[in-house]
Amino acid sequence: MAWTILDTKPAGNVTDNELIRRATYALLENGNGDASGTLTSFTIGQFTTQEFLDNANLIQQRLLRDCAPVVLRATQASTPGQSRYALPQDHIHTRRMTWQPQAGGKAKSLISTDSFQLDRGMSDWEQNTGTPRYFNEGSNLPTLEIEIAKAPSQAGTMAMMYVPQPPTLTGLGVPLMVADEMESAVLYATIGEMLSSEGEAFDGERAEYCEQRYSLAVELVNALIMGAGEQQNG
Numbered sequence: 001m002a003w004t005i006l007d008t009k010p011a012g013n014v015t016d017n018e019l020i021r022r023a024t025y026a027l028l029e030n031g032n033g034d035a036s037g038t039l040t041s042f043t044i045g046q047f048t049t050q051e052f053l054d055n056a057n058l059i060q061q062r063l064l065r066d067c068a069p070v071v072l073r074a075t076q077a078s079t080p081g082q083s084r085y086a087l088p089q090d091h092i093h094t095r096r097m098t099w100q101p102q103a104g105g106k107a108k109s110l111i112s113t114d115s116f117q118l119d120r121g122m123s124d125w126e127q128n129t130g131t132p133r134y135f136n137e138g139s140n141l142p143t144l145e146i147e148i149a150k151a152p153s154q155a156g157t158m159a160m161m162y163v164p165q166p167p168t169l170t171g172l173g174v175p176l177m178v179a180d181e182m183e184s185a186v187l188y189a190t191i192g193e194m195l196s197s198e199g200e201a202f203d204g205e206r207a208e209y210c211e212q213r214y215s216l217a218v219e220l221v222n223a224l225i226m227g228a229g230e231q232q233n234g
Contacts, residue, residue, distance in 0.1 A: 003074040003088045009164055010070060012176045014183040016053065016169035019176075023052055023191055039171045046201050047194055049171060056169050059189040059214075060176060064163050065093050067221040069178055075159045077102075081129055083151035085158070087137070087144040090165040099132045099148065102155040110148065114138035118149050129153035181224075185217030 021037030024030045029042040042049045064070060074088055078099065087094075100107035113134045118125050122134075130150040137146045148158070166177035176183055192210025195203040 001076055001079075001085070003076045003160075005088065006073040006075065009072070009166070009177055010179075011167075012178055012180050012183065014180050015173045015175050016056065016171055017173050019056060019169075019183070019187055019190070020049060020052060020171060022187055026187075026191055027194070051194060052190060053169050053171055055193040056186055056190045057166075059193065060166050060169070060178065060186050061092060062189070063178060063182065063185050063214075063218070063221075064166065066218050067182075067225065068093075068095055068163050069182060069221055069225060070164065070166075071095055071161045072164045073159065073161055075157055078132075078148070078152050078156045078158050080154055081151050083126075083149060084141070084145055084147045087146050088162065088164070089144065091144060091162050092165055093163040094135065094137055094146070095161045095163060097135045097146075097148075097158065097160040099152065100157045100159070101131075101152075102157060107157075107159065108133070110135040112136075113149075115140045115147075122149065125149040132156075182217065182221055185214050185221070188213035188217070 017037040020041050021035045024035035024037070024041045027042075027047055029035075029044045029047055031043045033043065035041050039049050042052070072088075076085065078085070094112070097110045098107040099110055108131070110132060111134050114136055115138060118134065118136065128150060130153050132148040132150060132152050134149045135146055136149065141147060167174055169176075176186060178186065188210040192207045192214065195201065195207035195210065
């Protein structure tokens with residue numbers, strides 16, 4: 001069985017070339033020439049373009065998990081007696097999951113938990129079936145696998161909203177998956193990672209400033225998604 005993905009991933013207007021170009025200027029890596037924004041944009045040698053891209057890929061994933069500005073919807077049939085299911089191949093983090101009996105009835109929202117809590121709160125969850133109430137995607141499970149508890153006693157349908165893996169930035173014009181208003185978070189946090197690395201390139205003051213810019217962007221994104229009033233009360 002596989003998940004049926006009900007959405008497509010968006011693509012912003014800002015590409016990895018634009019990020020490289022801006023980082024080249026910010027890090028003074030362009031020497032006495034213009035910044036090309038290509039794989040050879042960094043000319044001084046203190047940093048490398050590949051180093052920047054590796055960090056940018058990790059930071060975009062971090063931003064997606066921190067704020068969930070992009071989520072996809074997916075559904076899959078559940079089998080009676082089966083508790084574990086493979087996740088979508090591009091899955092990063094589950095935001096919401098439901099289960100609905102095939103025979104009819106309303107979809108029930110499942111509560112996120114882990115095996116430690118299940119063992120202490122529902123001691124028979126591995127032996128008996130019933131109506132699923134929880135989902136677990138903790139570290140005790142294999143990669144890209146999710147568990148529902150209890151295993152369903154009847155056929156049903158699982159549905160989830162999840163944060164997807166963005167396309168890998170390669171320096172060949174790949175667009176960011178986040179909206180254009182959020183690209184500064186990826187840029188500054190990536191530069192901050194490079195400036196906080198050990199060696200002659202270390203610059204703690206500028207790295208701290210970059211992290212502050214990322215944190216500010218996260219607050220802004222959360223305010224845009226949830227609304228400023230709800231964020232303050234959360």
